[in-house]
Amino acid sequence: MSLGEFDLIERYFNRVHHAADQGPRRAVVPNGDDCAVIAPAAGMQLAVSTDTMVEGRHFLSTVDPARLGHKALAVNLSDLAACGAKPLAFTLALTLPRVDERFLAGFASGLLALADEHDCELVGGDTTAGPLAIGITVMGEVPPGQALLRSGAQPGDELWVSGWPGEARLALEAFRGTLKPPLSGEAFEAARLRMEQPSPRVALGLALRGLASSAIDVSDGLLGDLGHVLKRSRVGAAIALGALPVSPWLASRPVAEQQDNVLAGGDDYELLFTAPAARHAEVLAAGQAAGVPVHRIGLVQAEAGLRLLDGGWGAEGPVGWPTANRWTSFDHFRSA
Amino acid sequence: MSLGEFDLIERYFNRVHHAADQGPRRAVVPNGDDCAVIAPAAGMQLAVSTDTMVEGRHFLSTVDPARLGHKALAVNLSDLAACGAKPLAFTLALTLPRVDERFLAGFASGLLALADEHDCELVGGDTTAGPLAIGITVMGEVPPGQALLRSGAQPGDELWVSGWPGEARLALEAFRGTLKPPLSGEAFEAARLRMEQPSPRVALGLALRGLASSAIDVSDGLLGDLGHVLKRSRVGAAIALGALPVSPWLASRPVAEQQDNVLAGGDDYELLFTAPAARHAEVLAAGQAAGVPVHRIGLVQAEAGLRLLDGGWGAEGPVGWPTANRWTSFDHFRSA
Numbered sequence: 001m002s003l004g005e006f007d008l009i010e011r012y013f014n015r016v017h018h019a020a021d022q023g024p025r026r027a028v029v030p031n032g033d034d035c036a037v038i039a040p041a042a043g044m045q046l047a048v049s050t051d052t053m054v055e056g057r058h059f060l061s062t063v064d065p066a067r068l069g070h071k072a073l074a075v076n077l078s079d080l081a082a083c084g085a086k087p088l089a090f091t092l093a094l095t096l097p098r099v100d101e102r103f104l105a106g107f108a109s110g111l112l113a114l115a116d117e118h119d120c121e122l123v124g125g126d127t128t129a130g131p132l133a134i135g136i137t138v139m140g141e142v143p144p145g146q147a148l149l150r151s152g153a154q155p156g157d158e159l160w161v162s163g164w165p166g167e168a169r170l171a172l173e174a175f176r177g178t179l180k181p182p183l184s185g186e187a188f189e190a191a192r193l194r195m196e197q198p199s200p201r202v203a204l205g206l207a208l209r210g211l212a213s214s215a216i217d218v219s220d221g222l223l224g225d226l227g228h229v230l231k232r233s234r235v236g237a238a239i240a241l242g243a244l245p246v247s248p249w250l251a252s253r254p255v256a257e258q259q260d261n262v263l264a265g266g267d268d269y270e271l272l273f274t275a276p277a278a279r280h281a282e283v284l285a286a287g288q289a290a291g292v293p294v295h296r297i298g299l300v301q302a303e304a305g306l307r308l309l310d311g312g313w314g315a316e317g318p319v320g321w322p323t324a325n326r327w328t329s330f331d332h333f334r335s336a
Numbered sequence: 337m338s339l340g341e342f343d344l345i346e347r348y349f350n351r352v353h354h355a356a357d358q359g360p361r362r363a364v365v366p367n368g369d370d371c372a373v374i375a376p377a378a379g380m381q382l383a384v385s386t387d388t389m390v391e392g393r394h395f396l397s398t399v400d401p402a403r404l405g406h407k408a409l410a411v412n413l414s415d416l417a418a419c420g421a422k423p424l425a426f427t428l429a430l431t432l433p434r435v436d437e438r439f440l441a442g443f444a445s446g447l448l449a450l451a452d453e454h455d456c457e458l459v460g461g462d463t464t465a466g467p468l469a470i471g472i473t474v475m476g477e478v479p480p481g482q483a484l485l486r487s488g489a490q491p492g493d494e495l496w497v498s499g500w501p502g503e504a505r506l507a508l509e510a511f512r513g514t515l516k517p518p519l520s521g522e523a524f525e526a527a528r529l530r531m532e533q534p535s536p537r538v539a540l541g542l543a544l545r546g547l548a549s550s551a552i553d554v555s556d557g558l559l560g561d562l563g564h565v566l567k568r569s570r571v572g573a574a575i576a577l578g579a580l581p582v583s584p585w586l587a588s589r590p591v592a593e594q595q596d597n598v599l600a601g602g603d604d605y606e607l608l609f610t611a612p613a614a615r616h617a618e619v620l621a622a623g624q625a626a627g628v629p630v631h632r633i634g635l636v637q638a639e640a641g642l643r644l645l646d647g648g649w650g651a652e653g654p655v656g657w658p659t660a661n662r663w664t665s666f667d668h669f670r671s672a
Contacts, residue, residue, distance in 0.1 A: 027446075034552060034553055035383035035419040035483070036384050038381065038382050042379070043378070046374045047373050048374060049372070049460055052462050054464050054466045080371060093388040128393065129390075130390045130393065131466065133464075135386075137474075138337035139384070140371070150370070153671050203659075217370055327440045
């Protein structure tokens with residue numbers, strides 16, 4: 001791209017030029033010097049995560065640019081949420097096959113709207129000519145020792161998930177044309193919005209600081225991500241299949257499909273977390289305060305491995321008949 | 337890529353597995369959770385920069401993987417150097433067309449050797465299938481108010497450049513076969529090393545804290561990058577062409593080619609900086625302490641614009657006949 005084209009791109013992302021009404025921003029030295037300089041609050045530690053989205057692999061070329069901008073930042077904010085970190089700033093590495101003003105305007109609007117919503121400032125960027133890819137590195141702050149980790153689950157803790165996982169996968173399968181019966185138009189649009197414009201659970205992550213014993217965001221499927229928590233925490237778990245949250249759109253689908261999507265759908269960006277059973281009411285209150293429903297779906301156990309029970313919640317946790325875990329290799333057809 | 341392939345990639349980059357003899361590292365929470373958590377020293381501000389390198393645009397497919405790993409981090413550390421920031425941590429977003437163990441082993445060795453040299457820890461990563469591209473976001477620390485910026489040059493300041501800019505471009509033109517007469521084999525290998533494995537001037541950047549009034553790293557060519565400093569600082573400058581550093585390999589080339597390469601070569605990763613004339617001796621001492629030669633090449637002036645004089649250094653600064661700046665549009669043929 002020529003220098004003129006880079007100027008054009010910068011125009012869409014440089015907030016200084018078109019946001020004179022904004023309050024003070026995070027960057028001490030803004031975008032445009034060799035580095036941006038940011039000042040975390042005194043004594044805070046820095047949570048850092050990075051994610052790249054590539055056309056054809058993470059999104060379809062037909063996606064609305066504003067939704068793509070939203071999602072590129074959302075998946076990164078979701079990692080901060082899973083650590084209980086407060087968003088601070090992010091960098092954007094954009095690889096573009098050509099300068100397309102319509103695309104750039106839409107992409108920037110979706111990206112920056114979500115950034116504003118979470119008070120997370122774009123502090124640096126880099127634009128390269130090449131196949132469309134979006135790389136974001138996000139930084140957040142968290143008080144020392146308070147980051148939510150994958151490694152803290154304890155036997156006796158309750159296992160929770162936020163929102164309604166499974167809808168993003170429902171939309172993906174609708175796009176692929178694999179659903180029998182097909183989705184209604186209304187259900188498809190709702191599921192598609194969840195796939196294309198997920199809401200990172202930042203407020204919930206903050207509310208769970210000092211309350212959750214472990215947390216992870218569900219990006220590769222609930223059971224797969226739970227596996228990371230169990231492995232790192234050196235514990236096992238039982239899940240009550242009857243306690244899984246099923247969204248209204250999923251509820252009308254065949255039961256096997258419901259379970260596939262909720263347990264192994266992926267691309268959900270919900271929080272999967274554990275908390276002491278004695279703090280059950282506090283967890284519900286945290287969800288309410290954050291404006292996102294939280295569902296208790298299982299129990300952490302000392303015995304390694306995962307047990308799926310086909311009932312609901314009994315006096316001492318999940319009940320019902322053991323069900324074979326047919327989702328361990330479920331992930332493979334995703335990349336097929 | 338399959339999960340197994342991701343495990344393979346992780347093996348090359350996860351230091352925990354093969355660096356048990358290392359001392360304590362920066363990350364409080366290492367790579368592998370949703371976020372890494374790092375703890376900047378108390379009261380420090382954070383300098384952040386991001387750069388992506390794409391095959392065919394920023395490097396040749398035939399480059400030695402270890403040199404590529406080195407350079408991918410070096411160009412980012414160079415941005416920290418230009419801000420006077422101390423390297424702290426970085427994230428790596430790697431897009432790979434296929435899993436090639438030979439490539440990964442070499443790339444990781446070059447990358448991590450330079451990271452170790454600068455005590456800069458790899459704290460997060462993301463691997464995606466796609467055309468080869470390397471995205472790095474680097475973080476460093478700098479005391480409040482001490483970051484070197486592009487905007488601080490003052491009339492009367494001396495203008496300096498480190499090292500010998502121009503060699504990287506010499507190698508690029510040799511690869512392109514445009515040089516008449518051609519380079520000797522020895523000169524080609526030396527220049528090629530400078531192009532493929534530049535040394536970020538981190539120690540010099542640190543030594544210039546509180547001493548330089550402005551700084552930038554030379555990545556797009558000396559005059560082009562100087563233009564950013566002059567514009568931001570709202571000043572002009574005079575350059576003594578006779579005071580330009582010319583490396584031994586460049587010295588044997590035609591004079592016009594020498595000037596092209598030094599003034600507009602690019603890919604140099606030297607520091608271009610200004611400092612008060614009264615602190616001339618301190619600047620020389622800073623270069624000596626950092627182990628890199630520094631060359632005074634010009635004078636900052638109140639009058640806007642850039643004046644190129646064909647002589648050396650007189651009693652009051654650059655002397656000689658004015659020379660037309662034929663390098664303003666020089667950059668265009670680089671992307672041709």
